[in-house]
Amino acid sequence: MNKRQVKLLIIFGIIAVLLGIAYLTVWLYTQRDLLIYGNANVYFKIIRRRAVQLLAIVVSTGLITSSSLVFQTLTKNRILTPSVLGFDSIFLVTQTLLVSLLGVSSILISNVYVNFIISTLTMIVITIIMYQLVLKKNKNNVVLLLLMGMIISSLAGSVSNFIQVFMNPDQFQSVLSLTTVSLTNINEQLVYILVPIMVVVVVLIYRKNRIYDVMALGDDQAIGLGVEYNKETKITLVYIAIAVAISTSLIGPLTFLGLIAVNGTRELFKTTKHKVMIVASFLLGFIVLMAGQVVVELMDNRTSVSVLISLIGGSYMIYLILKENKL
Amino acid sequence: MSKKKVISIAVFIALVIISLFIGVSDKVSITNLLKGDKNAWFLFYESRMPRTIVIILSASALSIAGLIMQALSRNKFISPQTAGTTNAAVLGVLIAYLFLGTISLYLKFVFAFVFAMVFSVLFILILNKIKLKIVIYVPLIGIMYGSLISAITQFIAQRFNALQIISVLNLGSFAHITRLNSTLLIILIPALVIAVIYATQFNVVSLGEDFSKNLGVNYKKVLFIGLIVVAAISASTYIVVGPLPFLGLIIPNLVSLYYGDNLKKNLFDVAIFGSSFVLLNDIISRLVIYPYEVAVGFTMGISGAVIFLIMIFRRVKSHE
Numbered sequence: 001m002n003k004r005q006v007k008l009l010i011i012f013g014i015i016a017v018l019l020g021i022a023y024l025t026v027w028l029y030t031q032r033d034l035l036i037y038g039n040a041n042v043y044f045k046i047i048r049r050r051a052v053q054l055l056a057i058v059v060s061t062g063l064i065t066s067s068s069l070v071f072q073t074l075t076k077n078r079i080l081t082p083s084v085l086g087f088d089s090i091f092l093v094t095q096t097l098l099v100s101l102l103g104v105s106s107i108l109i110s111n112v113y114v115n116f117i118i119s120t121l122t123m124i125v126i127t128i129i130m131y132q133l134v135l136k137k138n139k140n141n142v143v144l145l146l147l148m149g150m151i152i153s154s155l156a157g158s159v160s161n162f163i164q165v166f167m168n169p170d171q172f173q174s175v176l177s178l179t180t181v182s183l184t185n186i187n188e189q190l191v192y193i194l195v196p197i198m199v200v201v202v203v204l205i206y207r208k209n210r211i212y213d214v215m216a217l218g219d220d221q222a223i224g225l226g227v228e229y230n231k232e233t234k235i236t237l238v239y240i241a242i243a244v245a246i247s248t249s250l251i252g253p254l255t256f257l258g259l260i261a262v263n264g265t266r267e268l269f270k271t272t273k274h275k276v277m278i279v280a281s282f283l284l285g286f287i288v289l290m291a292g293q294v295v296v297e298l299m300d301n302r303t304s305v306s307v308l309i310s311l312i313g314g315s316y317m318i319y320l321i322l323k324e325n326k327l
Numbered sequence: 328m329s330k331k332k333v334i335s336i337a338v339f340i341a342l343v344i345i346s347l348f349i350g351v352s353d354k355v356s357i358t359n360l361l362k363g364d365k366n367a368w369f370l371f372y373e374s375r376m377p378r379t380i381v382i383i384l385s386a387s388a389l390s391i392a393g394l395i396m397q398a399l400s401r402n403k404f405i406s407p408q409t410a411g412t413t414n415a416a417v418l419g420v421l422i423a424y425l426f427l428g429t430i431s432l433y434l435k436f437v438f439a440f441v442f443a444m445v446f447s448v449l450f451i452l453i454l455n456k457i458k459l460k461i462v463i464y465v466p467l468i469g470i471m472y473g474s475l476i477s478a479i480t481q482f483i484a485q486r487f488n489a490l491q492i493i494s495v496l497n498l499g500s501f502a503h504i505t506r507l508n509s510t511l512l513i514i515l516i517p518a519l520v521i522a523v524i525y526a527t528q529f530n531v532v533s534l535g536e537d538f539s540k541n542l543g544v545n546y547k548k549v550l551f552i553g554l555i556v557v558a559a560i561s562a563s564t565y566i567v568v569g570p571l572p573f574l575g576l577i578i579p580n581l582v583s584l585y586y587g588d589n590l591k592k593n594l595f596d597v598a599i600f601g602s603s604f605v606l607l608n609d610i611i612s613r614l615v616i617y618p619y620e621v622a623v624g625f626t627m628g629i630s631g632a633v634i635f636l637i638m639i640f641r642r643v644k645s646h647e
Contacts, residue, residue: 079467147639150470151632158572158628162621176490255474307481314475321468322456 001276005269009276012283019290023057024050026297049188056191057289059198060247061257065285066205066278067243068258070236073216073274075146078266079317081258082244085149088253089156090126094119095178096160099171115178116190116249123245131237186250194246201243202278208232209274216272254289254306256313261285263320288312331585332596339599342606346379347371349610351618377506382609383602385564386574388515390601391522391594392560393575394582398533398590399553400454402465403583406575407447407561409466411473413570415439415446416562417493418480425487432511432566439562446476447554455536500569500622501609511567518559521552526591529553533590569624573631574601580638 001009027046028035034042068081098115130148164172211232215222222229247254265281292305292312348356352370359367393406400410407413419442423435450472454465484490522529528549531539539546564571578601582593605623612626 077464079464079471146467148636150466151635154572155628155632158625162625162628172491303482303485307478307485310474310478311482314471314478317471318453318468318475322453 001273005271005276005280008268009280009283012280012287016283016286016290019287019294020054022294023054023290026294030297030300052188052191053186055195056186056250057293058286059191059194060251060254061261061285061289062202062282063198063243063247064254064258065261065281066202067240067247069262069274069277069281070205070212071240071258072262073212074233074236076216076218078263079259079321080146081255082240083248083253083255083258085127085130085145085153088248088255089153089160090123091119091248091253093156093160094122096163096175099175099178100163100167103171113189119249120245123248124241127241127245128238131234131241190250194250197242197246201239201246205236205239206275206278208236209278212236212274213272216274252306254309256309256317257285257289259317260288260309260313263317264288267320335596335599335603339603339606342603342610343379343383345610346382346606347375349613350375373506374504377509378501378504379606381504381509381512381568382501382605384512384515385568386571386602386605387598388519388560389564389571389574390578390597391519392557394579394590394593394597395522395529395553396557396575397579398529399550399557400451400465401533401535402454403580404466404576405469406573407443407557408570408572408575409469409473410447410450411469411476412443412447412450412558412561413565414473414476414480415442416565418442418446418476418483419562420566421480421484421489421493424489425483432508435566436511436514436563439566440558443558443562444554446472447558448551451550451554500624502620502622504567509567511563514559514563518556522556523591523594525549525552525556526594530588530590533588569622571605572624572628573635574605574627577631577634577638578604581634584638 024047027050034046071082072078072080095115098118130145130152164175167175211227214225214227215229215232217225219229261281261284262277264284265277268284269276269280271277288309289305292308296303296305296308350370354364354367354370356367360371389407396405396407396410396412397403416439419439420435422442423438427434450469453472454468457468480493481490484493528544531542531544532546532549532553534542536546539549578597579593582596582600586593586596605627608626608630609623611630612623613620615621615626
């Protein structure tokens with residue numbers, strides 16, 4: 001790491017901490033009335049709740065950015081995120097099916113914990129089946145995997161849409177609230193359990209940073225330098241599946257967050273070392289998500305973070321593609 | 328006429344006849360129609376016939392729109408649905424709804440058309456600026472572009488509590504088609520005529536800007552006309568029928584697999600193939616839970632996905 005990168009990392013860290021504090025205290029401004037009518041007990045509850053949400057954001061940002069980063073390394077492409085493989089739609093279809101088959105009041109829906117386990121398992125299983133089918137037969141052809149992901153996601157999309165048309169407004173609302181990213185309906189117990197899982201996955205990815213550095217050179221070079229390319233690809237894809245499944249069912253789909261974070265890091269840090277990039281993209285992703293959430297709250301919650309991030313991320317990516325003039 | 332062509336036309340005609348005589352009412356049968364049964368003729372004229380005509384018109388138009396879009400963007404994996412065109416049409420409908428309240432079908436169309444047009448021009452401009460190494464990434468940019476437009480739509484819809492308006496538009500169906508509410512699709516006829524007239528020039532444009540200038544074709548003009556045709560087709564079918572997934576993507580690819588890349592020669596086959604495909608899907612959707620029916624967008628989402636997967640795997644195999 002050179003001096004400039006260290007400096008940038010420190011600045012990022014400071015901004016991240018400041019935004020974290022802003023998130024913990026923004027209600028003082030948006031809900032001023034509470035200061036007149038509330039008491040210490042209420043304040044404590046609010047801050048505690050927000051601290052848990054902050055933890056959830058940290059967890060999912062870590063998972064989203066590190067999985068996006070290694071996914072881009074595997075595919076050697078800068079405009080991809082794992083969610084292109086259709087996780088969002090699979091998540092959507094699982095939730096829609098649950099609500100329509102079991103009704104709004106079923107334990108599988110009302111108990112966030114059970115719901116979480118079901119949707120996470122579904123996503124991991126589907127992904128692993130897909131990997132097995134495509135990668136084994138076709139010599140790790142990731143582009144093929146990508147196309148299949150696109151098709152499966154549109155398939156899943158049409159299935160969930162089909163079911164949603166038949167729903168009564170209650171069920172429709174219930175699906176909407178389950179699938180729209182909203183940091184306000186996170187289950188606290190879930191967050192505590194996810195922290196260790198997230199740490200394990202991120203550490204596993206981080207420990208392989210040198211292998212990814214080599215893999216980024218291309219498969220032939222990597223094999224020449226003694227990396228078991230095919231094996232590493234498969235293991236990494238399983239990590240990615242777990243990471244995306246967890247983060248999607250915790251805070252919903254955030255397609256563009258990984259893209260903004262990883263590409264922003266590339267542009268600012270001008271490095272290809274995964275060691276630096278994992279940390280930096282995590283910080284950047286956190287800053288973007290946190291700033292988005294604070295802005296949404298200052299706008300009286302009249303929009304959602306996911307939409308805001310799609311707006312920013314989509315524009316940024318198209319700007320980037322145009323600037324680079326090639327793909 | 329080749330044997331293949333005769334077979335495909337025969338299949339098409341058979342599907343048209345089946346499509347006309349499937350339905351909840353058993354009054355509409357050939358014998359009743361020949362007897363001159365008034366009820367049978369009424370149903371036939373008001374519901375069955377419009378439905379089948381709408382299917383043929385919109386299916387062939389959308390397939391041809393896909394073909395033109397693929398020629399203009401010089402990429403086999405593009406269709407109006409993977410290039411943000413339909414997303415833009417939704418945005419147009421939403422804007423029309425917000426500013427004008429409940430509005431007529433035609434005004435809706437004008438808004439959807441204008442938005443589809445503007446955003447497809449933008450997309451082609453972006454594509455022309457990028458040097459691509461792998462063609463598969465083009466639909467990826469298209470999807471990203473589309474989701475950017477959708478994000479704008481959602482952002483606006485959330486602020487004005489109009490989310491369900493967008494959701495209603497999300498699944499293609501022919502179930503509600505009658506003689507009255509499908510008149511908007513008359514717009515497809517001039518669009519198709521223009522497509523036929525300019526077919527050769529679209530083909531030339533698909534060779535690239537420099538090449539088409541060499542051959543004496545006004546690149547920008549033809550590109551613009553092509554996009555007008557595509558936008559008109561996608562906006563009008565989207566409003567009347569809803570999205571028909573994979574149609575514009577797989578049909579042109581299937582046809583060029585058999586007949587090569589001559590766009591003018593292929594137009595007719597694309598129309599026949601596309602209509603047969605949608606007719607078949609519509610018949611299936613009407614029969615699976617008879618006397619009810621599922622939306623054709625759902626059936627096509629599945630059958631189209633499967634066909635597309637097979638096509639990809641075949642391509643991979645031939646590369647090996």
